[in-house]
Amino acid sequence: MEDRKKVVVIGGVACGPKAAARIKRLKPETEVTIIEKGELLSYAGCGLPFYISGEVHSHNELMSTPAGVVRDTHFFKKVKDINVHNHTLVESVDRKNKIVKAVKTDTGEPVEFPYDTLVLAVGSKTTVPPIEGTDLKGVHFLQTVEEARKIKDECGTLAGKNAVIIGAGLIGMEVTEALKKRGLNITLVERLDTAMGQLLDPEIAYHVHQELKANGVSL
Template structure:
């Protein structure tokens, strides 16, 4: 049954690659393709504060296996046996035809791709509290490697001296520590009466 099974996975950061690896173990002949709209895949988002704080010296370390092998497109193709296409956004699903429409984020061209099984592993989005000015200049969200790169660049340029950090969950507290380690004055704001 798995010989001709075409599996399309939407999302290539955490759940998508993990799902593809598991499927290849139980259905080795399946043809699996992951579509990820961003340029970064299979990274440890929970480790981003460690990069900001200097514990992880290179951002690439967030994409490495425990033994230092980088999880990139070539790794998944050559070692794990499935394809990953970055910069490709799934913009439509036709359940009757069993196809997805995939848009190249750079060129805008769209292609229909057939599937037998479809996995949606698109991840989450940061909570954006209903605060006036949340989209103003100087307000940054911290959710992706792009957010991490942007913040690191601003910190290196000395553009930031004080930070009001909204959210005292695990990542928020780790970010507060990382920013303090970089010499910033940090104020943590939390809507609940407790942290974490």
């Protein structure tokens, strides 16, 4: 009997699980493994501002199917027949021998994953502005549930205080709304001439500016 083909997917948040599920649908006989350095899997990153605001009450809601089932390691194995190794950080890829070399972040144990096909779905990297102080207390970035949780927890003690948001794109605008709902005073900083400048013409952006002003946001 021919050995099952092995597909290893690095990245378990958005694109990775979708790619893994698609592979299993097209070729159910394939052995598919997802490697994820964090704890949480297949969550809706675009919902993070709503988690901060409290409209999404638990991070599990960001990981749930329309039927309310949480997409965790058990779900992927039982429902999708996909192996998931979270808390696992990839350190190198031996392309000649087709082996992914990683380490379990909770135990330090080295692990290896042989593959026939490798899928890289590691996502984007946070852009850190070239300014001093980005490592200070009270400065946050928003890309993961863990980062959103820190912002949410800190906001619970800052009602009436001031917050500065760098970036007036879609996520920046949603975070502005989220923090306003938490009772903070917001200053929104954007390097372009208008908010959402890469999406809206100045004539339309004008109405966005008026809405921000009406809600007490300084741009």
